[in-house]
Amino acid sequence: MIYDFDEIIDRAGTNSLTYDGWKAYLFPNDPDLNIPYADHELIRLWVADMAFSSPPPVLDAIRARLDQKILGYSKIYDSHYGEVLQRWFAANYDWNINTEELVSAPGIVTALYRLVPLLAKADEQVLITTPSYGPFKKAGDQSGREVLCSSLLKNGGRYEMDFADIKQQIMNPANRIRIFILCHPYNPxxxxxxxxxxxxxxxxxxxxxxxxxxxxxxxxxxxxxQKHVPIAALFPDSDRIITCSAASKSFNLAGNMLSHVFIKHTAMRTQWKRLYNDYHSPLSIVATQAAYEHGAEWLKQLNQYIDNNLNFLKELITEHLPKAHFSIPEATYLAWIDLSDYVPQRKEIARWSVFFAQNAGVLIEDEAVFVSNAAGHIRINVACPRNILHEALVRMAKALNH
Structure with a gap:
């Protein structure tokens, strides 16, 4: 089956964060910000969910579950669910998971918020690299754990970890670092x-x-x-690595609210289970299982489409924004674009997200939401129909160049 990633899907009135919640999320301190575009004119390339239909096999599984008519309290009881996960992880990552180590959460951000206070005492610290997905820092902040940062080094268009700095911070006797939050593959x-x-x-x-x-x-x-290798697979004897995974990004199921957390450490897993239950929506359970069991071909075609979108974006930037710096990422559907060379001619710009919203009607995320080491950068979600991506870049270039 050939899947249609060029389909335009109307998300208005669906209580979508992407469509309906953008203002409160992007501009929480400026609710009266004037955006001279109607809602239907805005192009939304900000939050990391896709503008594509979720996989038809997943939607079919949800419909079939609805036909069973009762949506009662649900947990994952059927062993087939774990067998499906084992096959997926073995086939795609060469990792033989132990489902006895598996707990679940409504999402990975929720899992982080739960894990940080479980693993670190109040006077211990969390280390992250930057630029960073914002909730990594919030996971420490909201539990009162200090978050330290190590800036990634930029080598041409490639970001690398500064191992000398990471080692110095971990070995520094003034610090009490207990957790390192790894983003793998890296966002942004x-x-x-x-x-x-x-x-x-x-x-x-x-x-x-x-x-x-x-x-x-x-x-x-x-x-x-590219090939993904879980870090836990490299250290099979260690029980100090916790892996968080989900079908949410891969299969456009962000609202599914079901993620997998692998906790090998027996006492820590017991503590998690004491504090948190594993009840889920019955629709989330069947959707996740169907994604991993029947979604491989959809995912293959999706990645091909995203590959082409990123190449298309590279061409557009070269043509319309020649001062911008952009390297095609090795993973994700997120483009990390450096607009620093445009700053001298646009000194009035306080935030790129405000500038492009007001002058182009395009919603993106900028340096303000990526903790630090992100000056002059914006993040664009390219998981959308190609003509939408084209229209967005043309509008952005026109606003910036004129």
């Missing part, structure tokens, strides 16, 4: 960390009694030729 830069990088990081953290929480939600969204 799109890096796929190599086995050598993961091995060096893992050895450094584990040798110094630092837990690793690895957010691997983008693990299926890879460019052609």
């Amino acid at each position: 830069t799109g890096r796929v960390w190599t086995v050598d990088e993961l091995t060096e990081l893992g050895k450094l953290c584990l040798a110094n009694d630092v837990w690793i929480i690895s957010d691997e939600v983008h693990s299926d969204l890879l460019r052609a030729g």
